[in-house]
Amino acid sequence: MKPKHALVSLVLLGLLGCGGGGGDKGAGGSTTAPAGGGAASGSGPILVGHFGSMTGSEATFGQSTDNGIRLAVKEQNAAGGVKGRMIEIKTYDDQGKSQEAGTAVTRLITDDKVAAVLGEVASSLSLAGGRVAQQYGVPMISPSSTNPQVTQIGDKIFRVCFLDPFQGWVEAKFARETLKANTAAILYDQAQAYSKGLAQYFKEAFVQMGGTITTEQAFTGGDQDFSAQLTTIRQTNPDVILVPGYYTDAGNVAIQVRKLGIKAPLLGGDGWDSTQLAAIGKDAIEGSYFSNHYSFQEKRPEVENFVSKYEAAHGQKPDGLAALGYDAARLLFDAMGRAASLDGTALAKAIAETKDFPGVTGKITIDAERNAKKSAVIVQMKGGIPVYVTTIEPQQ
């Protein structure tokens, strides 16, 4: 073999090796789980699965949701469980990766035989896990995936949060009416269904309300250099910049936005909701706004009650994902109590019939598309915490 060919093949081999290596570091992904107690029938505890990003760039999403779910389980069991049986929760980490999400749901359903699945936060991961749940006919409730496609998977997939067309409209309304913005630039994550969708819905609503989008720029989640995109955005001098990504990226974007001397406020979505947003963004994220499902500062009795219980259990203020995890789990237990049996079809029917369920994040009624219609809040980052600004109700 001539040396140049040897080099070419060595390079290709190396690229292959590393590409595979990057995606395949699922620690413990193939260990077998102890067999569950056949949750759908029989006695013993009812097993409920949760798949979430317990590690990775969106780790607080999975951790908060899991905390919320576990609080709901504890309360339910203290009150006698469901149908006289205790609830047991089984959580698998998907590391924030779609391939791991599919594997986690498959394991929950085929190995552990869970009665229902809770998860995910990120829409791309709910899409991956939801397809598996639908295929096996096991009901799945996503606490906080806002992309419309998630519940379009099929009749077993539900959610307890609002959708991105609404969230995009809320952000546009807030930008136009409260921030008095005439122009907006968008910097979205092209690898996330959530981010792309939200960017699109914001754009449609903002333009419809008479605003102008100066430029749309994209990055890929995890990128740390946004200088090319931000230099272009700076040239168009927008009144507000929409960054509909997740919190790690939002923090990184904010740092560079301020470094480039751009003064326009940043606007984000519920993907910003994490204590890590302020930990990474620090000063740069101060003053930015984002839309969310609830604020722990709201003066509703459900919220105050939940916040004090959660703080006692986990020692921190619950973010929106914790509240939605709590709501999703409680709504599921309520449906389980009403369902004729715990098999997929009967349980899905009971979930679909949920009406005016009193959740922490608002009253939840599951509509014909298996979605919930709820109000949104806008919060502003001040002194490292999201401070409640206003509530925006859906259009009738």
Added chain:
Amino acid sequence: MTKFLQTLMDGVAVGSLYALIALGYTMVYGILQFINFAHSDVFVLGAWVSYTIAVTLGYAAANAEPSVFAGLLILFAAMATCGAVGFTIERLAYRPLRNAPRLNVLITAIGVSLLLQNVGQLPWFFGTQPQRMPSLIEDKVLGVVSGVSIHAVDVIGAGTAIVLMLILEWLIFRTRLGRAMRAVSHDTAVASLMGINVDAVISFTFVLGSALAAAAGFLYAMKYPGLNQPAHATWVLLGLKAFVAAVIGGIGNVRGAMLGGFLIGAIELFGAAYLSPHLRDIYVFSILIVVLLVRPSGILGSTVAEKV
């Protein structure tokens, strides 16, 4: 013009980091003819060790004063740590395979890379959360040139990278040790017959390459303070781009790696700024394909006749 200057400045800053990492790939290839795929993980280690030291020294506190002295201290500590790790990797993983087929060593390198990524995620190392690197250089704008503000952190970063490269250049071409490295790279057997301690030279090469990667990691953390978690796919991609820089410049050629690094930085940022940011990674890898087709030994690489 503002956009052009801004892009050029960012291109140089990013390019200097690629160049530092590429040097490690190229030096090891020059001597052992194998690609050390664990090298990019040493770079990640450098960034996270810098973060850990900075936090331990209390620079994460809200009232901590940035200090250039502390910056230098952390830079050297990270370089020393990673140099030691590089030495250990070579001693434990690669030296036993010195006479094995190259493919075995390559596969071992990928194994070491996975090991470093996953150990880094353990709670008693760096954990799985992204973190904010404390700022050690005061965020000062040194001046504004036609609308582009020049930040102290960028100037110091690129300056440090260039100084390190000049030191390396001197070390390789002006010292006895450098001459020994070049001799081993040229012909290991003959070099050892001439009384050069080949094992020591190889160890030194790994230490040097790893220390440069650590410096790149430190400078990266200064420039992009929101550190992704240690096993994030972004780090793998950065390492791959640096490797591409080494190949484009001519793998095995030290000056080629520097040239390649700056070239890749410029191609990536100008492509993202003037063509489309959606495809920024694609520009880099397209250039790799073109170079491999047109000039497989790289821009500065020499076509060496096969040793018989």
